[in-house]
Amino acid sequence: MNEEIKTFTISVYTENNIGLLNRISAIFQRRHINIESLTTSQSEIEGVNRFVIVVNITETQARKVVKQIEKQVEAIRAYYHTDDQTIYTESCMFKIKSALLFEEPQIQNIIKDSNSQIVTVNKEFFVLEKSGRRHEIESLRRDLNVFGIMQFVRSGRIAVTKDEMKITEMLLAFNNQ
Amino acid sequence: MNTETENKTKEVAQKTERITGSEAIIRCLIEEGVDILYGYPGGAIMPVYDELYKFRDSIHHVLTRHEQGATHAAQGYARISGRVGVAMATSGPGATNLITGIADAQIDSTPLVCITGQVSSHLLGSDAFQETDIVGISTPVTKWNHQVTKASEIPDVIAKAFYIAKSGRPGPVLIDITKDAQFEEFDFSYKKCTGIRSYSPIPKININTIETAASLINQAKKPMIIWGQGVILGKAEAELKAVIEKTGIPAAWTILGASALPTSHRLNIGMVGMHGNYAPNRLTNECDVLIAIGMRFDDRVTGNLATYAKQAKVIHFEIDPAEVDKNVKSDIAVLGDSKESLAAILPLLNAKSHPEWLQEFKDLYDIEFEKVIKNDLHPTKEGLTMGEVLNEINLQTKGNAAIVSDVGQHQMIACRYADFNISKSNITSGGLGTMGFALPAAIGAKMAAPDREVIAIIGDGGFQMTIQELGTIFQQKTPVKIVVLNNGFLGMVRQWQQLFFDKRYASTEMTNPDFVTIAKGYYLEAKRVKKREELAEAVKEMIASKEPYFLEVCVEKEDNVFPMIPSGASVSDIRLS
Numbered sequence: 001m002n003e004e005i006k007t008f009t010i011s012v013y014t015e016n017n018i019g020l021l022n023r024i025s026a027i028f029q030r031r032h033i034n035i036e037s038l039t040t041s042q043s044e045i046e047g048v049n050r051f052v053i054v055v056n057i058t059e060t061q062a063r064k065v066v067k068q069i070e071k072q073v074e075a076i077r078a079y080y081h082t083d084d085q086t087i088y089t090e091s092c093m094f095k096i097k098s099a100l101l102f103e104e105p106q107i108q109n110i111i112k113d114s115n116s117q118i119v120t121v122n123k124e125f126f127v128l129e130k131s132g133r134r135h136e137i138e139s140l141r142r143d144l145n146v147f148g149i150m151q152f153v154r155s156g157r158i159a160v161t162k163d164e165m166k167i168t169e170m171l172l173a174f175n176n177q
Numbered sequence: 178m179n180t181e182t183e184n185k186t187k188e189v190a191q192k193t194e195r196i197t198g199s200e201a202i203i204r205c206l207i208e209e210g211v212d213i214l215y216g217y218p219g220g221a222i223m224p225v226y227d228e229l230y231k232f233r234d235s236i237h238h239v240l241t242r243h244e245q246g247a248t249h250a251a252q253g254y255a256r257i258s259g260r261v262g263v264a265m266a267t268s269g270p271g272a273t274n275l276i277t278g279i280a281d282a283q284i285d286s287t288p289l290v291c292i293t294g295q296v297s298s299h300l301l302g303s304d305a306f307q308e309t310d311i312v313g314i315s316t317p318v319t320k321w322n323h324q325v326t327k328a329s330e331i332p333d334v335i336a337k338a339f340y341i342a343k344s345g346r347p348g349p350v351l352i353d354i355t356k357d358a359q360f361e362e363f364d365f366s367y368k369k370c371t372g373i374r375s376y377s378p379i380p381k382i383n384i385n386t387i388e389t390a391a392s393l394i395n396q397a398k399k400p401m402i403i404w405g406q407g408v409i410l411g412k413a414e415a416e417l418k419a420v421i422e423k424t425g426i427p428a429a430w431t432i433l434g435a436s437a438l439p440t441s442h443r444l445n446i447g448m449v450g451m452h453g454n455y456a457p458n459r460l461t462n463e464c465d466v467l468i469a470i471g472m473r474f475d476d477r478v479t480g481n482l483a484t485y486a487k488q489a490k491v492i493h494f495e496i497d498p499a500e501v502d503k504n505v506k507s508d509i510a511v512l513g514d515s516k517e518s519l520a521a522i523l524p525l526l527n528a529k530s531h532p533e534w535l536q537e538f539k540d541l542y543d544i545e546f547e548k549v550i551k552n553d554l555h556p557t558k559e560g561l562t563m564g565e566v567l568n569e570i571n572l573q574t575k576g577n578a579a580i581v582s583d584v585g586q587h588q589m590i591a592c593r594y595a596d597f598n599i600s601k602s603n604i605t606s607g608g609l610g611t612m613g614f615a616l617p618a619a620i621g622a623k624m625a626a627p628d629r630e631v632i633a634i635i636g637d638g639g640f641q642m643t644i645q646e647l648g649t650i651f652q653q654k655t656p657v658k659i660v661v662l663n664n665g666f667l668g669m670v671r672q673w674q675q676l677f678f679d680k681r682y683a684s685t686e687m688t689n690p691d692f693v694t695i696a697k698g699y700y701l702e703a704k705r706v707k708k709r710e711e712l713a714e715a716v717k718e719m720i721a722s723k724e725p726y727f728l729e730v731c732v733e734k735e736d737n738v739f740p741m742i743p744s745g746a747s748v749s750d751i752r753l754s
């Protein structure tokens with residue numbers, strides 16, 4: 001009975017409709033499931049959107065939630081995947097005082113070692129951008145925090161799956177019906 | 178939204194015409210075959226009402242006395258006919274008053290199209306007079322909803338609304354149309370929607386699953402069927418009957434499944450659930466194969482899930498994939514439309530009979546008859562029972578009436594005891610349990626099926642929730658028969674207080690008005706019955722009447738409905754007293 005709680009990435013292909021975000025988030029809210037992150041963007045198919053939703057739930061819950069999402073008229077397909085079934089990443093930005101670059105020479109090493117990019121530099125501040133796994137971002141944040149961070153922001157997870165999605169085929173099948 | 182590319186539409190060459198959005202709305206409704214709609218006017222929907230006036234010979238608008246009544250009337254219309262019910266309201270309070278009926282239709286899978294007026298698009302988000310975010314509010318209780326801000330969107334959106342409401346597992350759809358879109362002129366043409374690429378309403382039947390299910394059924398020693406409204410919605414009554422008769426499997430029903438098979442059928446073993454029959458509830462936990470058809474294992478049906486049919490292999494015939502394994506884990510899920518699935522499995526099933534197993538149901542029925550049914554239907558005590566009123570109605574209508582019940586003790590009694598010969602005849606609020614449902618729903622039912630006898634069975638509490646619809650009945654001269662079973666209490670709640678709260682009757686006793694005088698105030702024929710000797714004659718007079726008729730029956734104040742599965746208990750622990 002006591003099923004293990006795991007991190008699932010839920011991917012949803014949808015029509016582009018304003019109301020759909022509401023419908024989808026309500027499915028989680030009604031079941032008291034906290035959404036860890038939610039990202040939506042254009043998918044590989046013209047006119048089709050893709051949601052990437054990260055939740056910590058049991059597989060039974062994931063299965064039920066995905067069916068509830070698919071039940072929505074404007075949701076084309078929904079899937080759930082575990083971390084090892086997806087390639088995923090997050091990205092983040094740091095805004096930091098420019099003076100620190102000169103006062104604290106270690107910062108330059110931290111930047112170099114962390115595989116992050118400097119997006120812009122001016123007299124007051126510079127902006128650093130990095131994408132990667134959560135622990136890499138967290139470790140960079142801890143390292144920089146020592147010197148002071150003016151602003152920090154991290155995006156939700158984006159993910160592609162290892163297996164095929166076959167949405168294009170599905171849509172083609174509909175058109176040929 | 179780009180409905181042009183997204184919807185598959187019939188390739189019908191249509192010439193276009195320049196008309197207003199509001200005229201288009203009415204023309205679309207007529208194209209969809211709508212003959213009657215229910216609603217209430219107000220500022221934001223006035224242009225549409227103006228068109229309703231012009232089209233009054235082609236489409237009949239029924240002014241209810243409250244928007245909730247409009248949705249319930251549309252539900253009654255849909256439930257008895259299988260067609261889409263239509264309700265209309267203005268923005269703001271008009272729209273929010275629709276919500277209870279929409280929520281009821283959502284949980285009971287009733288096809289509705291609700292159209293609301295909205296403030297002009299330039300005012301959206303400005304907290305304008307009677308602006309309310311009805312699309313946001315209705316989202317969790319609609320199958321689909323959409324706001325229209327341009328007249329040119331109207332035909333496609335309405336076509337889509339009807340298609341979504343009635344296809345697959347039906348449900349309510351709300352279309353919110355801004356006032357400027359109602360006034361705007363555009364080139365009108367109409368094409369019915371026949372498909373939406375992101376929506377597959379009916380899952381394809383998998384023949385392998387059908388075969389596995391058939392072989393499991395053929396091997397079963399103690400099989401039992403529980404069917405639900407899915408049989409009625411799928412128009413699969415004949416297929417269900419054929420399966421039952423060929424296999425000899427005893428079959429029970431959920432409240433919303435009632436009437437799909439005649440009550441008198443020898444394999445009809447009664448109702449499951451909290452106040453259902455003793456035998457099917459008890460034997461749910463004895464059968465070896467449980468065949469669920471178009472039902473969703475609601476908690477009022479299953480009781481405690483941890484002890485529900487654990488011994489049985491479960492086969493679930495279901496159109497909605499989200500229902501499969503939601504509450505009860507099935508061993509075989511037969512996805513698809515009930516009519517197609519049952520037709521496909523029928524030739525694979527062996528002709529059989531299960532006399533000993535059927536006898537187990539009969540034995541338990543006899544116990545229930547002695548302990549409960551006898552006293553309900555043929556009481557010897559002085560006070561009238563709800564059961565004997567139903568019994569009298571059965572005798573006089575011979576099971577041919579449609580029974581529209583409200584919510585409470587009288588509902589359970591009506592569902593338990595009403596005889597049904599004809600499908601779609603048990604119209605009641607199942608999933609939401611909405612008091613106030615019956616009176617307006619009976620109006621819609623009678624209008625959709627004028628040749629049927631439509632009898633509303635209502636409690637004294639629920640009657641007062643939508644009592645104003647007596648005005649609609651009077652104005653429309655709708656010959657519904659209204660029976661109020663007056664026990665002076667919110668009876669069902671009082672029963673729980675008696676059983677589980679040591680008789681602390683907190684706010685369940687009502688000081689009631691003179692209902693007969695009220696009915697007469699609406700110029701309805703009305704009568705009150707207080708004694709057993711008067712009952713048969715009064716029911717006779719009511720049935721004979723060609724006009725609307727109101728009958729109040731004063732029944733025993735503190736009767737209880739049994740059997741009962743206390744909430745959270747197992748179906749095996751069903752109580753007879």
Ligand SMILES: Cc1ncc(C[n+]2csc(CCOP(=O)(O)OP(=O)(O)O)c2C)c(N)n1
Pocket residue numbers: 583584585586587588610611612613635636637638639640662664666667668669670
């Ligand atoms: C709108 C609404 N409010 C409250 C309830 C809770 N409720 C369920 S049954 C019931 C009592 C109904 O009383 P009445 O209509 O007199 O019917 P009776 O049980 O006495 O037959 C109540 C209050 C409900 N189902 N619906």
Ligand SMILES: [Mg+2]
Pocket residue numbers: 585636637638662663664665666667668
């Ligand atoms: Mg009462």
